[in-house]
Amino acid sequence: MAKTHVTMTVNGQSAEELVEPRTLLVHFLRETLGLTGTHIGCETSHCGACTVDFNGESVKSCTMFAVQAEGAQVLTIEGMANPDGTLHALQEGFREMHGLQCGFCTPGMIVRAYRLLQEIPNPTDDEIRMGISGNLCRCTGYQNIVAAIQFAAARLNTPAQQEQAA
Amino acid sequence: MNDMTPTPEQRVEKLQGMGCRRKRVEDVRFTQGRGNYVDDMKLPGMLYGDFVRSSYAHARIKNIDASKAKALPGVIAVLTAADLAPLKLHWMPTLAGDVQMVLADGKVLFQNQEIAFVVANDRAVAADAAELVEVEYEELPPLVDPFKAMDPDAPVLREDLAGKTTGAHGARKHHNHIFEWEVGDREATDLAFRDAEVSIKELISYQRVHPSPLETCQCIASFDKVKGELTLWGTFQAPHVVRTVAAILSGIPEHKIHVISPDIGGGFGNKVGVYPGYVCSVVASIVTGKPVKWVEDRIENLSATSFARDYHMTTEIAATKAGKVTALRVHALADHGAFDACADPSKWPAGFFNIVTGSYDFPTAHCVVDGVYTNKAPGGVAYRCSFRVTEAAYCIERGMDILAAKLGMDPAELRLKNFVRREQFPYQSALGWEYDSGDYDTAMRQAMEKTGYTALRAEQKAKQDAFRRGETRELMGIGVSFFTEIVGAGPSKNCDILGIAMFDSCEIRIHPTGAAITRMGTKSQGQGHETTYAQIIATEIGIPADDIMVEEGNTDTAPYGLGTYGSRSTPVAGAAIATAARKVKAKAQMIAAYMMEVHHDDVEFDIDRFRVKGLPEKFKTMKEIAWAAYNSVPPGLEPGLEAVSYYDPPNMTYPFGAYICVMDIDVDTGVAKTRRFYALDDCGTRINPLIIEGQVHGGLTEAFAIAMGQEIAYDEIGNVKGASFMDYFLPTAVETPRWETDFTVTPSPHHPIGAKGVGESPNVGGVPAFSNAVNDAFAFLGNTHIQMPHDAWRVWQAARRLGA
Numbered sequence: 001m002a003k004t005h006v007t008m009t010v011n012g013q014s015a016e017e018l019v020e021p022r023t024l025l026v027h028f029l030r031e032t033l034g035l036t037g038t039h040i041g042c043e044t045s046h047c048g049a050c051t052v053d054f055n056g057e058s059v060k061s062c063t064m065f066a067v068q069a070e071g072a073q074v075l076t077i078e079g080m081a082n083p084d085g086t087l088h089a090l091q092e093g094f095r096e097m098h099g100l101q102c103g104f105c106t107p108g109m110i111v112r113a114y115r116l117l118q119e120i121p122n123p124t125d126d127e128i129r130m131g132i133s134g135n136l137c138r139c140t141g142y143q144n145i146v147a148a149i150q151f152a153a154a155r156l157n158t159p160a161q162q163e164q165a166a
Numbered sequence: 167m168n169d170m171t172p173t174p175e176q177r178v179e180k181l182q183g184m185g186c187r188r189k190r191v192e193d194v195r196f197t198q199g200r201g202n203y204v205d206d207m208k209l210p211g212m213l214y215g216d217f218v219r220s221s222y223a224h225a226r227i228k229n230i231d232a233s234k235a236k237a238l239p240g241v242i243a244v245l246t247a248a249d250l251a252p253l254k255l256h257w258m259p260t261l262a263g264d265v266q267m268v269l270a271d272g273k274v275l276f277q278n279q280e281i282a283f284v285v286a287n288d289r290a291v292a293a294d295a296a297e298l299v300e301v302e303y304e305e306l307p308p309l310v311d312p313f314k315a316m317d318p319d320a321p322v323l324r325e326d327l328a329g330k331t332t333g334a335h336g337a338r339k340h341h342n343h344i345f346e347w348e349v350g351d352r353e354a355t356d357l358a359f360r361d362a363e364v365s366i367k368e369l370i371s372y373q374r375v376h377p378s379p380l381e382t383c384q385c386i387a388s389f390d391k392v393k394g395e396l397t398l399w400g401t402f403q404a405p406h407v408v409r410t411v412a413a414i415l416s417g418i419p420e421h422k423i424h425v426i427s428p429d430i431g432g433g434f435g436n437k438v439g440v441y442p443g444y445v446c447s448v449v450a451s452i453v454t455g456k457p458v459k460w461v462e463d464r465i466e467n468l469s470a471t472s473f474a475r476d477y478h479m480t481t482e483i484a485a486t487k488a489g490k491v492t493a494l495r496v497h498a499l500a501d502h503g504a505f506d507a508c509a510d511p512s513k514w515p516a517g518f519f520n521i522v523t524g525s526y527d528f529p530t531a532h533c534v535v536d537g538v539y540t541n542k543a544p545g546g547v548a549y550r551c552s553f554r555v556t557e558a559a560y561c562i563e564r565g566m567d568i569l570a571a572k573l574g575m576d577p578a579e580l581r582l583k584n585f586v587r588r589e590q591f592p593y594q595s596a597l598g599w600e601y602d603s604g605d606y607d608t609a610m611r612q613a614m615e616k617t618g619y620t621a622l623r624a625e626q627k628a629k630q631d632a633f634r635r636g637e638t639r640e641l642m643g644i645g646v647s648f649f650t651e652i653v654g655a656g657p658s659k660n661c662d663i664l665g666i667a668m669f670d671s672c673e674i675r676i677h678p679t680g681a682a683i684t685r686m687g688t689k690s691q692g693q694g695h696e697t698t699y700a701q702i703i704a705t706e707i708g709i710p711a712d713d714i715m716v717e718e719g720n721t722d723t724a725p726y727g728l729g730t731y732g733s734r735s736t737p738v739a740g741a742a743i744a745t746a747a748r749k750v751k752a753k754a755q756m757i758a759a760y761m762m763e764v765h766h767d768d769v770e771f772d773i774d775r776f777r778v779k780g781l782p783e784k785f786k787t788m789k790e791i792a793w794a795a796y797n798s799v800p801p802g803l804e805p806g807l808e809a810v811s812y813y814d815p816p817n818m819t820y821p822f823g824a825y826i827c828v829m830d831i832d833v834d835t836g837v838a839k840t841r842r843f844y845a846l847d848d849c850g851t852r853i854n855p856l857i858i859e860g861q862v863h864g865g866l867t868e869a870f871a872i873a874m875g876q877e878i879a880y881d882e883i884g885n886v887k888g889a890s891f892m893d894y895f896l897p898t899a900v901e902t903p904r905w906e907t908d909f910t911v912t913p914s915p916h917h918p919i920g921a922k923g924v925g926e927s928p929n930v931g932g933v934p935a936f937s938n939a940v941n942d943a944f945a946f947l948g949n950t951h952i953q954m955p956h957d958a959w960r961v962w963q964a965a966r967r968l969g970a
Contacts (some may be wrong), residue, residue: 010204011825022290036206037199041380042464046891049380077199087197098860102692103196104380104431110197129899136891138380138432139692141863142899 008069010078012053019066025059026050028066028077037077037107041136048135051108052076058091058115060134080114089155090114090148099148101139111134113149122153177773182712183705184919187856190697191712192690201429204384204399204424209457212386213242215447216292217466218299219280220251220274223310223541223884224321225303227270227281235284238292242454244299245283245446247271257326257557258445261663262335262515263439264344264506265326266544268442273306275323275504276543277886283446285458288830308541308884309342312478312501315538316340323504323539327408334506335515335537344506344537345515350597355532358493362484366568367451368951372557372933374476374501374542374878376551376888379691379895381431382467387447388457396451397424400444402719403437403689404729407663409721411440416448427719435547435689436472436870438509438731469889472509473542473878474549476501477519477557489573491584494531496522496561496595500546502537508546509731510553511661511668517553518652518818520597523922524562524649525606525822526584526619533598541884550868550929552653552732559649563934564941564951567646571945577646577938578619582610585648592915599652601820602849602922603912610648613824613846616908619644622828630946633970639834641970645827649931653923654737654819669814670734671725672742674703674750676807678796680789681713684746687727688739689719693925694857695735699743701853702919706747707754708788709772725810733821733923736853737914742813744918749809753795757807758786760800819914819922823847825935831943833970835963838874838940840903845931850922862928863905871897871934873940875957944968 003018010033017032029035029052041049043062050062053075080088090110102107109132116123116131122152123131128146137145172180182188195201232244238968247269250256257265270281282299286292307321313934314320319632322341331338335345358367385400396418402408405425413420430437444458462471478496484493500516502508510517516535523531548554563576566584570577585606586593593601614620626642633641658667671687684703688695695718700711718724727739751771758776759766762784769776777785786794828842845862875895878888888894913920933954940956941949947968952960 020290027289030206031208034208035199036203037201039203039381040205041382042323042432042891044464044890044892047380047464063900077197081198090569091197094197095189098190098856099192100193100196101860101864102380102432103192103201103429104203106196107199129902133898133900136380136896138378138434138868138896139864140860141865141867141905142902143905144861145862146899 004067006067008072008074010074011076021065021067023066024062025064025066025069026061029061035076035078039104039107041104046136048112049105049108051112051135053111053115058112063079075111077111080110089152093148093151093155096149097144097148099140099145105135106136109137109145113152117153117156121157174773181704181708181710181774183701184594184853186854188696188697188701188711188854192220192232192694192696196621197634199429199436201427201920202383202898203431204386204401205461207386207399209388211285212457212459213450213454214289214292215450215458215460216284216296217280218284218296218301220277220281220380222269222274222305223277223301223308224306226273226306228302228304230281230282231300232301235295238291238295238298240288241284241295243285243450245269245450250449253449254447255415255449258440260505260507261512262506262508262510263512266505266507268445274855276541278466280442283450285450285454310540310880310882310884312499312538312540315342315540317332323541342539344502344539344922347516347535348521348830351530352532352533354530355493355495358530359482359495362492363487364573365482365484366565366572367480367482368565368568370479370481370561370564370951371575371953371955372475372560373560374473375872376468376473376878377434377436377547378468378892378894379432379434379436382464383437383441383443383471384461385802386453386457386459387449389451389455391455394418395422395424396448397426398448399426399428401437402427403731405689405719405721406687406726407729409438410666412448415445419502423705425721427689430689430691434550435474435509435731435758437691439472439507441471448919450839451736460735464891465889468878468894469886470543472547473503474545474547475557479557479561481561483565483569485569485573489575489580489583491503491526491528492526494523496533498535500535500537501540501542502546503540503542503544503785505544506537507544509548511655512663513660514553517548517555519554519558521599521650521652522558522562523556523595524559525586525596525648527586527590528596541772542880548732550865551926552651552655555651555712556930556933559930560934560937561646563649567938567941568950571950576623577615579647581648582607586943600817601650602817602914602916604650604820604822605910605912606648609822609824609846609848609910611824612908612910613844617826617842617844619826632701639832640698641831641833641943643829643831643943645829645935645937645942647825647931647935647938650820650822651927651930652818652820653733653926655732655734656818657816658814658858667814669812670727670738670742671810672739672746673725673810674746674808676750676792678793679794680709682709683715683717685724686716686718686739686745687725688735689732690730693730693735698857702740702743703747706744707751715851724963725812733926736921736923737819737917738813738815740921741815741918742811745813746809746811749811750807753807754788754791756800756803757791757794761786761794816916819850819917821847821849821922821924821927823927823931825931827935827939829939829943831940832960833965836958836965838956844908845905845928846908846910847924847927848912849924849927850911850917851920852909852911853921858924859907861925862907865926865928866905866932867897867902869929870903870936871895872935873936873956875955944970
């Protein structure tokens with residue numbers, strides 16, 4: 001099949017490849033770029049394991065072609081840590097509050113929560129639950145995921161963190 | 167002692183041993199996208215397999231034409247049963263003593279059954295090619311309803327069993343009959359029912375559901391023709407068993423088979439069995455000489471690999487007017503689908519369903535299970551439960567509520583009246599188990615007190631009165647469930663898989679610097695073994711958990727084990743850890759005594775060291791002892807500090823718990839909202855409360871999903887109707903209730919550390935709690951039993967039926 005040229009920025013690095021037009025963004029990330037942190041759980045947009053941040057929005061990368069990401073800014077779990085190598089508050093929060101078990105939904109869940117906290121910096125529990133309702137988890141029952149996101153929200157809203165971020 | 171000397175409390179804290187809320191070590195990689203799941207792996211030259219699957223539930227295959235598929239660039243091979251037959255791999259044995267087609271051999275027996283395996287150099291090309299394979303069918307009458315399976319004129323499903331009147335578990339009564347399993351005292355039970363003052367009888371069905379972990383089943387097979395070695399990476403909950411089965415099936419010597427389970431994205435029973443995808447990948451790799459990857463998609467997962475439940479239980483309880491139970495009689499019709507691929511210990515065709523007397527002191531009981539074939543997917547796995555224990559718990563817990571209603575008694579009061587009492591343990595149940603320990607009365611009363619049970623009942627009564635007066639259209643349901651699980655399979659005297667006793671194993675090696683590695687026969691799928699196993703060792707031998715690496719899943723390095731399912735890791739492997747650790751500790755004691763020039767009886771263990779009795783300032787730390795183990799062991803002792811233990815448990819463990827669910831139901835929409843869910847679990851000794859709570863949250867969420875919406879349904883011609891996440895209910899964070907957890911601690915008397923296992927309890931106890939809440943809401947309108955799942959549509963229908 002004829003290939004198409006695609007260029008995008010993934011986790012701050014430029015990626016330039018030839019892909020089949022039908023290549024899904026998730027397959028491009030996982031198989032072409034080797035970023036296997038983004039997972040595939042259903043291929044029908046229900047489970048959210050493939051969630052990535054795309055030009056400032058959460059998208060399910062199993063339901064999008066790589067060529068649609070031409071020129072886009074994409075953030076995956078591999079790009080979540082802070083530039084100095086320390087973990088993002090969400091990554092810490094998920095460990096701190098036992099917000100994961102098998103780990104399969106975790107990358108998509110964290111990347112979704114990252115965008116959610118930009119949309120709503122001080123969310124209520126109900127807002128978090130609604131905000132992550134596109135991401136399924138089979139292990140945790142969500143309660144500790146909500147707590148993990150609250151942990152991160154509190155951490156990100158303390159002045160020291162804001163200074164560091166700025 | 168100066169100020170810098172750590173106190174005993176500080177030393178204990180540093181170990182991060184049993185009982186502390188240790189943060190999970192697994193999370194460091196998982197939160198950074200650095201897990202290593204099967205589909206993350208890519209080998210040079212790797213090929214991809216994909217299945218052609220049946221459109222029909224029951225049909226004869228007239229012809230398979232793969233010519234167009236084979237002509238597609240990139241396609242390497244298309245395997246059918248005809249290609250596997252010379253290798254005798256077109257059928258494979260199941261764990262339940264039946265056989266199963268790997269690829270359709272002459273006919274198909276369920277929709278989406280595997281017909282051909284396409285191998286290509288690209289995943290998408292394999293999928294394209296599968297579409298190009300043309301299968302010509304001759305439709306046969308489908309059998310969907312298990313209650314019609316043994317009709318005289320029912321279609322013959324398994325032509326391969328023609329004339330076989332005996333199966334793996336005794337006589338077959340009909341061409342679609344698999345087994346009849348009988349346990350208990352029929353005569354005494356019949357007598358008790360004849361003389362009963364009160365009795366109930368109800369058909370209680372537990373619908374077909376599916377474990378659906380977020381990661382589907384997948385594998386990579388890589389056969390090295392030069393070395394004659396097969397490496398198989400896969401989503402295996404029991405990697406050693408897979409290795410042995412692979413050796414038996416393929417003829418490759420077992421020492422030349424390397425089975426590796428990397429990180430697994432949830433299992434819940436789905437990843438215990440051996441599936442056609444694994445066999446086909448192995449064959450394809452042998453044929454092509456290249457690694458072959460097979461990754462199931464979600465539709466394939468839900469429709470072809472391992473359903474759970476599908477038990478239809480006619481339940482009868484006899485009792486006195488005062489509410490004392492006198493007998494239990496259950497007949498279960500078990501729909502196993504097209505092949506009996508139940509993942510039970512081999513001698514147990516209905517698993518441990520005979521735990522069905524539950525937490526109650528039944529003087530006598532009788533239970534029969536009939537397994538039948540239908541044109542549905544095979545399976546019958548233990549979806550987050552020990553084998554068929556969830557079915558049993560649902561049966562008895564619904565039954566007790568129905569009895570309570572008939573007696574006009576409160577469901578909690580009826581339970582309290584009939585519990586096995588604390589002083590009766592170890593307790594011999596009427597159906598043959600020896601319950602190890604329990605204190606049911608205390609747990610139930612604690613649950614009632616914490617939830618304000620009496621006040622809840624008063625509120626419910628007031629709501630019912632208001633409903634009758636037409637002031638509200640909302641009803642309140644209170645679901646009580648008190649379950650006893652049976653986990654930790656199991657003792658070699660009665661548990662094996664294909665002849666291998668269900669022990670488990672642990673190897674501990676202490677390195678010279680005092681760090682350690684432990685290798686296990688189990689395999690975590692999210693349970694956090696890397697964290698909790700190290701905690702057991704930390705407490706047992708005084709090495710900080712952070713200095714202990716836990717390794718699982720590599721059959722080359724791990725001692726043989728039976729894997730992780732049925733909540734067996736803590737009861738069996740956890741015990742193996744303790745016994746291996748105690749062997750290490752015994753040797754460390756000899757070394758410590760030698761170092762301090764005293765007799766080994768004169769030293770004693772103290773948190774992280776051995777000290778001379780009566781001289782606490784004279785001690786050697788485990789770190790010092792580890793170093794000495796490699797340079798100055800006592801004469802006659804071998805150098806090194808390591809041990810292996812294979813633990814054969816003397817009995818099962820019997821975790822239990824009291825759950826109370828409060829629900830508000832809108833009768834006009836059928837929407838049931840869980841206002842409160844309280845779960846008290848007693849899993850014996852608690853290794854890591856943080857992880858226990860997480861397990862309980864997760865199990866309750868799966869119970870909620872099952873009770874309130876999950877169903878793998880089929881239409882009348884055998885089309886599967888629940889094969890995507892659009893149609894099969896997985897709750898989101900919005901629907902999922904908030905969980906309140908609590909506990910009591912009744913250690914297991916026969917387990918080295920008293921632990922019982924917890925992962926599956928919340929599913930076992932949770933399903934009846936939800937279902938009892940829905941049923942309880944309508945009880946005052948004359949309801950006896952509403953079948954699951956309790957989705958809004960069905961609840962609304964029930965409300966209409968009851969005139970609400």
